Amino acid sequence: MTSITEPGAVIGAVADLELGESRAYAVDGRQIAVFRMTDGSLRATDAVCPHRAGPLADGQFDAAKIVCPLHQYAFTFADGSCTSEGIGAVTVHRIEEHDGDIIVWL
Template sequence: MTAVTNGTGVRLGPAADLVPGEGRTYAVGNAQVAVFRMTDGTLRATDAVCPHRGGPLADGQFDLGQVVCPLHQYAFRFADGGCAEAGMDAVRVYRVAEVEENVVVWV
């Protein structure tokens, strides 16, 4: 999906389109951002591409603390983007929120 920029962040689209337990990739300028709706309704956002081999993080399994790349099972923490695997690069994490019924991310 293509993002729309406003003065307080980047509006990605209707919040209702992102259901609990789902991850989705959005184009934000030149970046790809994965946004995840937790089962408790909160949102998390990271780079959409795993630094290992380019796996689609939005398609990975996730919980409140981390997302797991679907290709090689590297787990990245939502708190800081770090990975427990030695030598693995971190992913960027982004501030994300639901604002006026839209998903908004700050990159």
């Protein structure tokens, strides 16, 4: 696990996010989508699709990508790039669990 001595924002308890669930959190005036994989690991991206502002936290996801529920554009968790040409990327945020809390870095 990475040290949390750098400034990070505690956004909630990991126990409040079920395995395979996602939700949007407001962090420093931004909307961040947090995804809890079925293995318990966490991923975080911007919560708004760059195509038509779709709610990414409401999309289907797997270990590699999130699919926007509005137009089915997929974005990788590795670097936020869209798998379709012509659509911008989303920002992928560092996220981890520490002592039961979800911490995200913007």
